[in-house]
Amino acid sequence: MGKCNLDHSLEDVKKKYETQKGFLPSTIYDAFEAKFMEAPDQMTLNELFHLLKKYDLASAEERAVRNVELERILLGNKEKSQ
Structure with a gap:
């Protein structure tokens, strides 16, 4: 994925999440909702x-x-898979 110089608002991310939610693993739904409440x-x-x-x-x-x-x-997993 390339870098983008645009800053995306919380509303932009929420809208994008809603359009992609059906394709995402259900295990991270709650984590998205929690992250949105944190004002990232x-x-x-x-x-x-x-x-x-x-x-x-x-x-x-x-x-x-x-x-x-x-x-x-979303979950704070520090380790990246190789």
Whole structure:
């Protein structure tokens, strides 16, 4: 995924989440809701937006990579899978 210079608002991320929710693992639904309530910083919002962007079109392998990153951000998992 390429870098984007746009800052995405909490509302942007919520809208993107709603469009992709049906494709995401159900195990992270609650984590998204909790993260939204925390008022995440701009860097986190941008990361979440880009992980969600075109998630539905991503290959199974790409989704697995994104899921690891989503869990790291949402659940606080510090270790990245190799």
